[in-house]
Amino acid sequence: LDGNAPRRIKALSQTVVNKIAAGEIIVAPVHALKELLENAVDAGSTSIEVVVKDGGLKLLQITDNGSGINKDDLGILCERFTTSKLKTFEDLASIGTYGFRGEALASISHIAHLTVTTKTKTSDCAWRALYSDGKLIPPKPGGSAEPKAVAGRQGTQITVEDLFYNIPSRRRAFRNINDEYSKVLDMVGKYAIHCEGIAFSCKKHGESSMGVAIQSAAKTVDRIRQIYGNSVANELIPFEVEDKRLGFKAKGLISNANYSIKKTTMLLFINHRCVESTAIRKSLESVYTAFLPKGSHPYFYLSIEIEPHRVDVNVHPTKREVNFLHEDEIIERISDSVQERLAAVDTSRSFMTQT
Numbered sequence: 001l002d003g004n005a006p007r008r009i010k011a012l013s014q015t016v017v018n019k020i021a022a023g024e025i026i027v028a029p030v031h032a033l034k035e036l037l038e039n040a041v042d043a044g045s046t047s048i049e050v051v052v053k054d055g056g057l058k059l060l061q062i063t064d065n066g067s068g069i070n071k072d073d074l075g076i077l078c079e080r081f082t083t084s085k086l087k088t089f090e091d092l093a094s095i096g097t098y099g100f101r102g103e104a105l106a107s108i109s110h111i112a113h114l115t116v117t118t119k120t121k122t123s124d125c126a127w128r129a130l131y132s133d134g135k136l137i138p139p140k141p142g143g144s145a146e147p148k149a150v151a152g153r154q155g156t157q158i159t160v161e162d163l164f165y166n167i168p169s170r171r172r173a174f175r176n177i178n179d180e181y182s183k184v185l186d187m188v189g190k191y192a193i194h195c196e197g198i199a200f201s202c203k204k205h206g207e208s209s210m211g212v213a214i215q216s217a218a219k220t221v222d223r224i225r226q227i228y229g230n231s232v233a234n235e236l237i238p239f240e241v242e243d244k245r246l247g248f249k250a251k252g253l254i255s256n257a258n259y260s261i262k263k264t265t266m267l268l269f270i271n272h273r274c275v276e277s278t279a280i281r282k283s284l285e286s287v288y289t290a291f292l293p294k295g296s297h298p299y300f301y302l303s304i305e306i307e308p309h310r311v312d313v314n315v316h317p318t319k320r321e322v323n324f325l326h327e328d329e330i331i332e333r334i335s336d337s338v339q340e341r342l343a344a345v346d347t348s349r350s351f352m353t354q355t
């Protein structure tokens, strides 16, 4: 063999391509969970229950009481780019709901065993379907791949088992499943705080004690109290700002000067999706330096609504860091108004202690 001869180029099989793409979107159990939570919220649920085994690697089960999925749609549910949330390219610009690429369930089906049990209001029974590599599969080899009629209540239950079973290197990379469970709890907690009106629970499989348990009637500040504790919930200031020209409004709860922690806690939702923004985090941290002792940091929950055509949540396949139009100006407006709120509270406090 001539060692210098170029190797022939071959196309990867579709299954391998799908598996790689899915592994890029879903890096850890929490990423699958986030997509499934968003789907449950999108479906108009008022109750969302999460059960986890081995940090979500063995089992991730989300049960909601939302709209359910039509039996006739189950065949294409897990194909790539199938969605009920986007019809034309133009719709992309004005989409109001969370995810819209129709990729979450498809991705999960490429790297886990996926079971969907769902019932709509008008259906007489629930339907159960199993998926692999984007397609319906029979429960037992040689059986029928058709959805099976089962008993069930309205809503959808998504069961994700053995995540990364076919990517052993990724599976092995999770040394500490407790860390993965913490990330899952953290994400459920964040959505529980953001989604007033919806009951949330999260627990480990086979255990009765809940990691998260929020009643549907609980107000935002009480949701924060239950998840992050009294010490922060008692020191929160409501905050609101709107700018028509920049096409955004923001509101939330921010910690006052009495509260501080070693590391900033930021709950950031942009158009109701939990996201990361280093620019916002940095800007608000710097506002707080004038109010907090050196080396201590704030807690803030911020919900920003930006006209959908100005946001780009899909810059990165993992959708964690977002970008939006007039980003610098919007962040400046938010920071200024946080600054004003903190200063106002600070003044009234020192005024009170003086008199």
Ligand code: ADP
Binding pocket: 035, 039, 040, 043, 064, 066, 067, 068, 069, 077, 082, 083, 084, 085, 099, 100, 101, 102, 103, 104, 105, 106, 156
């Ligand atoms: P997307 O959310 O981007 O549309 P997904 O792959 O997450 O893509 O979901 C595909 C479709 O499956 C959704 O558009 C929705 O119609 C349906 N779906 C998924 N999860 C649920 C759920 N929990 N309840 C009702 N419908 C759901």
Ligand code: MG
Binding pocket: 035, 038, 039, 099, 100, 102, 104
């Ligand atoms: Mg989705």
